[in-house]
Amino acid sequence: MASAKPASGEDSLIARYFRPLATHPGAFHLDDDAAALRPWGDDIVVTTDAIVEGVHFLPDDPPDTVARKALRVNLSDLAAKGATPAGFVLTLALRSADEAWLKPFAAALGEDAAQFACPLLGGDTVSTPGPLMVSVTAFGRVPPGKMVHRSGAMPGERVMVTGTIGDAALGLAILRGGKVHAAASDKAAREALVGRYRVPQPRVALAEAVRDHASASMDVSDGLAGDLSKLCGVSGVSAAIDLEKVPLSDAGRDLVARGIVGLETLISGGDDYEILCIIPEDRVDAFVQAARDAGVTVSSIGMVVAGGTVPKFIDAEGREIELERLSYSHF
Amino acid sequence: MASAKPASGEDSLIARYFRPLATHPGAFHLDDDAAALRPWGDDIVVTTDAIVEGVHFLPDDPPDTVARKALRVNLSDLAAKGATPAGFVLTLALRSADEAWLKPFAAALGEDAAQFACPLLGGDTVSTPGPLMVSVTAFGRVPPGKMVHRSGAMPGERVMVTGTIGDAALGLAILRGGKVHAAASDKAAREALVGRYRVPQPRVALAEAVRDHASASMDVSDGLAGDLSKLCGVSGVSAAIDLEKVPLSDAGRDLVARGIVGLETLISGGDDYEILCIIPEDRVDAFVQAARDAGVTVSSIGMVVAGGTVPKFIDAEGREIELERLSYSHF
Numbered sequence: 001m002a003s004a005k006p007a008s009g010e011d012s013l014i015a016r017y018f019r020p021l022a023t024h025p026g027a028f029h030l031d032d033d034a035a036a037l038r039p040w041g042d043d044i045v046v047t048t049d050a051i052v053e054g055v056h057f058l059p060d061d062p063p064d065t066v067a068r069k070a071l072r073v074n075l076s077d078l079a080a081k082g083a084t085p086a087g088f089v090l091t092l093a094l095r096s097a098d099e100a101w102l103k104p105f106a107a108a109l110g111e112d113a114a115q116f117a118c119p120l121l122g123g124d125t126v127s128t129p130g131p132l133m134v135s136v137t138a139f140g141r142v143p144p145g146k147m148v149h150r151s152g153a154m155p156g157e158r159v160m161v162t163g164t165i166g167d168a169a170l171g172l173a174i175l176r177g178g179k180v181h182a183a184a185s186d187k188a189a190r191e192a193l194v195g196r197y198r199v200p201q202p203r204v205a206l207a208e209a210v211r212d213h214a215s216a217s218m219d220v221s222d223g224l225a226g227d228l229s230k231l232c233g234v235s236g237v238s239a240a241i242d243l244e245k246v247p248l249s250d251a252g253r254d255l256v257a258r259g260i261v262g263l264e265t266l267i268s269g270g271d272d273y274e275i276l277c278i279i280p281e282d283r284v285d286a287f288v289q290a291a292r293d294a295g296v297t298v299s300s301i302g303m304v305v306a307g308g309t310v311p312k313f314i315d316a317e318g319r320e321i322e323l324e325r326l327s328y329s330h331f
Numbered sequence: 332m333a334s335a336k337p338a339s340g341e342d343s344l345i346a347r348y349f350r351p352l353a354t355h356p357g358a359f360h361l362d363d364d365a366a367a368l369r370p371w372g373d374d375i376v377v378t379t380d381a382i383v384e385g386v387h388f389l390p391d392d393p394p395d396t397v398a399r400k401a402l403r404v405n406l407s408d409l410a411a412k413g414a415t416p417a418g419f420v421l422t423l424a425l426r427s428a429d430e431a432w433l434k435p436f437a438a439a440l441g442e443d444a445a446q447f448a449c450p451l452l453g454g455d456t457v458s459t460p461g462p463l464m465v466s467v468t469a470f471g472r473v474p475p476g477k478m479v480h481r482s483g484a485m486p487g488e489r490v491m492v493t494g495t496i497g498d499a500a501l502g503l504a505i506l507r508g509g510k511v512h513a514a515a516s517d518k519a520a521r522e523a524l525v526g527r528y529r530v531p532q533p534r535v536a537l538a539e540a541v542r543d544h545a546s547a548s549m550d551v552s553d554g555l556a557g558d559l560s561k562l563c564g565v566s567g568v569s570a571a572i573d574l575e576k577v578p579l580s581d582a583g584r585d586l587v588a589r590g591i592v593g594l595e596t597l598i599s600g601g602d603d604y605e606i607l608c609i610i611p612e613d614r615v616d617a618f619v620q621a622a623r624d625a626g627v628t629v630s631s632i633g634m635v636v637a638g639g640t641v642p643k644f645i646d647a648e649g650r651e652i653e654l655e656r657l658s659y660s661h662f
Contacts, residue, residue, distance in 0.1 A: 026374075028480065031565045033408045033549050034378040034471075036478045039370040043357075047365040048420045048468065050457050077364045089379045091422070091466045126381050130461015135422045137379065137468040140365075147367045149359065218364050234362045 013097050014125060017106035021113055021120040024087050035121035037086060042141035045083035049073045049221075050091075050135035057198070058175060059131075063101045064108035065198040066134060071112050073221065074138035075202035076273040080219035082148040082211030083140025085118035085204060091135040093128040116204050146211055153216040153235035153278040155306040160287070160298050162203050162274040164249040165224050169269020170261065171197030183260040189251040200273035206298075209290035210277055217277035223268040225323050227276055229310045235278075239311040241302035243267075243321065264323050267313065278304055344428050345456060348437035352444055352451040355418050366452035368417060373472040376414040380404045380552075381422075381466035388529070389506060390462075394432045395439035396529040397465060402443050404552065405469035406533035407604040411550035413479040413542030414471025416449035416535060422466040424459040447535050477542055484547040484566035484609040486637040491618070491629050493534050493605040495580040496555050500600020501592065502528030514591040520582040531604035537629075540621035541608055548608035554599040556654050558607055560641045566609075569638035574598075574646045578630040595654050598644065609635055 019030050026036040037044060051057055051070050071088060078085055090109075094102075113119050118138065171193035173180035184190045202219075210217050216235055220227045224246065232238050243263055248256065255261050279287045284300070291298040302311075312320050350361050357367040368375060382401050384390055402419060409416055421440075425433075444450050449469065502524035504511035515521045533550075541548050547566055551558045555577065563569050574594055579587065586592050610618045615631070622629040633642075643651050 032412075032481050034376045034412045034414070034478065036473070037375040037377060038475060039373075039375060041372075042370075044368040044370060044375055045365045046368060046420060046452060046468075046470070048422055048453060048455050050422045050424065050455050050466070052424060052457050052459050054460065055458055081363075081365045083365070089377060089468055091379055091381045091468075093381065093383060093464060121377055122379060124379050124381050124466070126383050126464075127386055128383050128462055128464065129385060130464075131459055133424060133457075133459065133461075133464065135381070135455070135466045137377075137420055137422075139377070142367070144369060147365065150363050 013102060017102050018120060018123070021106065021110040024119040024121055027119065027121045030122060035089070037139060039141065041144070043144050043147060044086070045078060045081050045140040045142055045147050046137065047074055047077040048135065048137040049077065050133060052133045053131035061198055063105040067105045067109040068112050068199045070134035070136050071109060071118070072200045072202045073273060074136045075116050075118060075204055076200060076219040076221065078138055078140035079203045079207045080210065080217045080275045081140065082146060082207050082217065083142045084207055085116050086139040086141050087119050087121040088136050088138040089121050090123035092123065092125045093133040094125065095128060095132065142211060148210055148214050148217040150216055150218050150231045150234040153231060153237050153304045155237055155304050156281065157215055157304045158279045158281060158284050158300050159228070159239050159241065159302040159304060160279050160300050161220065161224065161247065161276050162206060162296050162298050163201065164247045164252060165220070165272055165274065166252050166266025166269055167193050167196035167249050168271035169266060170252060170255065171195065172271065180255065180260060183255060183258065184251065193251055197271055200271065202273055203275045203296050205294040206275060206291060206296045209287055209294060210275060212290065213279055213283040213287040214277040215280055217275060220272040220274045220276050222270050224272065224276065225267045225311070225313065231276065232311055236308065237304050238307035238309050239302055239304050241311055241313045243313050243315045245299060245301045247299040264321060268323055344433060348433050349451060349454070352437065352441040355450040355452055358450065358452045361453060366420070368470060370472065372475070374475050374478060375417070376409060376412050376471040376473055376478050377468065378405055378408040379466065379468040380408065381464060383464045384462035392529055394436040398436045398440040399443050399530045401465035401467050402440060402449070403531045403533045404604060405467045406447055406449060406535055407531060407550040407552065409469055409471035410534045410538045411541065411548045411606045412471065413477060413538050413548065414473045415538055416447050417470040417472050418450050418452040419467050419469040420452050421454035423454065423456045424464040425456065426459060426463065473542060479541055479545050479548040481547055481549050481562045481565040484562060484568050484635045486568055486635050487612065488546055488635045489610045489612060489615050489631050490559070490570050490572065490633040490635060491610050491631050492551065492555065492578065492607050493537060493627050493629050494532065495578045495583065496551070496603055496605065497583050497597025497600055498524050498527035498580050499602035500597060501583060501586065502526065503602065510591060511586065514586060514589065515582065524582055528602055531602065533604055534606045534627050536625040537606060537622060537627045540618055540625060541606060543621065544610055544614040544618040545608040546611055548606060551603040551605045551607050553601050555603065555607065556598045556642070556644065562607065563642055567639065568635050569640050570633055570635050570642040572633035572642055572644045574644050574652065576630060576632045595652060599654055
C-alpha cells in the first residue's frame with residue numbers, strides 16, 4: 001500500500017487484515033508501492049466506483065455488507081462490459097482504525113474477492129474526519145477490442161435485462177421506514193429486499209455471454225429508465241419498453257399490485273446492479289441459452305427504435321407513461 | 332464515468348470540465364462505464380493514493396495545487412517503480428458542485444495530465460458531507476517483469492536520492508505559522524518551500540534510469556528515514572546514511588544552520604516525493620549520467636549494509652543520531 005507506515009497503526013492494520021486478501025502474485029504481498037498486472041495479450045478494462053456513508057450506504061449498515069457493496073458495484077460494471085475480473089485496488093477513508101469494524105469488513109471483502117476471482121492488488125488507507133468512504137478501482141480482461149460499450153445499439157435489436165428491477169430501491173425504502181416498510185409485512189420479503197440494497201449480485205457469470213452477443217451493454221446502477229436513456233443517448237437511438245415485461249420480484253409485484261409503490265418508482269430507483277444489454281435479433285436465442293448455462297435469468301423488455309428521444313415506457317393499455325425523473329442524481 | 336447521470340448536475344459538470352482531459356482513445360470520451368488499456372506486451376503497473384482535505388492538503392490550498400498534488404503523488408510512485416505513465420482514473424468526493432473550485436481544479440489536472448503524458452481514463456464523482464477527497468489510481472507501463480521493487484537491495488550497494496529532502500515539511504511548517512514561518516524571512520524562499528509542499532515534482536523523467544539501474548526503489552512520501560527503513564525491511568538489509576550528504580535546499584540548509592529546525596525533522600518529514608533508490612556500485616556512474624541526461628539531480632547518501640535493524644543515520648562527528656519518529660502516521 002502506497003502510504004503504509006512502518007510499525008505504525010496503519011501498517012499493522014494493513015498487514016493483519018488486508019495482506020491475506022492479496023493473493024495475486026502481482027500484489028507483492030502489499031509490500032510495495034504498486035502492483036503489476038501481466039495482461040497476456042488481453043486489454044485491461046478499468047472501472048472505478050466509490051461509496052460514501054450516508055449517500056450510498058447507511059451509517060448502520062453492517063461492515064461486511066459495505067465491503068461487499070464496494071467491490072460488487074465495480075464487478076457489476078466489469079460484467080456489463082464483458083470483462084472477466086482480474087483484481088482491484090482499494091482506497092479506504094476511515095475516521096479511526098476501528099478494529100471492530102475493519103475485521104468483518106476485511107473478512108467479507110476477502111470472501112467476495114475469492115468468490116469472484118478478483119484479488120486485492122493494493123490500496124491506500126487514509127484518515128478522514130468525515131464520513132467513511134470506500135473507493136474501488138477494479139480491473140478486468142477482454143480479448144483486444146472486445147470490451148462492450150454503451151454505444152453500438154441499433155434499431156430493431158432487443159432490449160434485455162438480467163434479474164429483477166426495483167428491489168434495491170424498495171429495500172432502501174424499507175430501511176428508511178414509511179409506507180413501504182409498513183406495507184411489506186412479511187419479514188422474509190423485507191429482508192430479501194434490504195439484502196438487494198445492501199449486497200448487490202453482480203452478474204459476473206454473464207460476462208462472456210455479453211461479450212459474445214451484446215451490441216451494447218451497461219449495468220443498471222442509477223435506475224433502469226435513466227440508464228437505458230444514457231445507453232440510447234450514446235448509441236444515437238431510442239427504445240420502446242413494454243412495462244409489463246420489466247421483471248419484478250414477487251415482493252415488488254405485490255407492492256405494485258397493492259398500489260403501495262408505482263412501477264415508475266421501481267424503474268427509476270437505483271442500486272439494481274443488473275445488466276442492461278442490447279442483443280441483435282439473430283443472437284437472442286444463443287444469448288438466452290448462454291445466460292441459462294450461466295445461471296442468470298434474462299428478460300426481453302422491448303426494442304431499440306430509431307430516434308434521438310428518451311426511451312418510451314408503454315403500459316399494459318398501450319399508453320406511454322411520463323417519468324418525473326429518470327434516475328437518481330447526487331447533486 | 333461510471334455514475335454519470337443524464338442531464339444532471341453531475342453529468343454536465345463531467346462533460347464540461349473533465350471530458351476535455353480524456354484524450355486517451357481507451358477513455359471513450361468518458362461516455363462509458365469503463366476504460367480500456369491496451370498493454371502491447373507490457374506489464375501494467377498500478378498505484379493508488381488519495382489526498383484528504385485537512386490531512387494531506389489544507390482547506391485553503393488553491394484548487395489547482397490540489398489537483399496537481401493528487402495526480403503527482405501517484406506519478407511519483409510510478410517513476411520510483413520504473414514505470415512510464417499510461418493514464419489515471421479519478422474519484423472526486425465533493426461537498427457540492429462548486430464550479431469556482433472545479434474549473435481551476437480541472438484545468439490544472441489537464442495541464443499535468445498533458446505534461447506527464449498521463450491522460451484521464453475515467454472516474455467517479457460522489458457527494459460527501461465531509462472533507463473533500465481526491466483519490467487517483469494511476470497506471471504505468473514496464474516491460475514484463477521489470478517493475479522495480481522495494482525489495483532487492485544488497486549490502487554494498489549505494490543509497491541514492493533525487494532532488495532535495497525536507498523542503499515540503501518546511502513548507503507545511505510555514506503554512507502553519509510558528510517559528511519556521513518567522514525565521515524564513517525571505518518571501519521567495521518561503522514561497523519555494525510552500526510550493527514544494529503543495530505541488531510535488533514527480534521524477535517521471537528518471538523512470539527509465541531507475542528501471543535500467545536500480546536494484547530497489549521507492550518514492551519518499553512519508554519521510555526519508557521512515558521510507559528507507561521500509562525499503563530496508565522488505566529487502567532484509569540495513570543501511571548507513573551519512574547525514575552530511577543528505578541533499579538540502581539552500582533554504583533548508585540555512586534553517587538547519589541557524590538552529591531553527593533539526594536535520595532529523597527534515598529527514599522524518601513527509602511529502603518530499605523524491606526517489607530513493609539503491610544502485611549497485613558498478614552502475615553508479617551510468618545511473619548518474621542517465622539522471623544528468625534526464626535533468627534530475629541525484630545524490631549518494633550512504634551504503635546498504637547487512638543486518639535487520641533500522642538504518643543508521645550518522646552525523647559529521649561520526650555519531651549515530653536517534654530519531655524519535657521515523658515518519659508520519661495517519662493514525
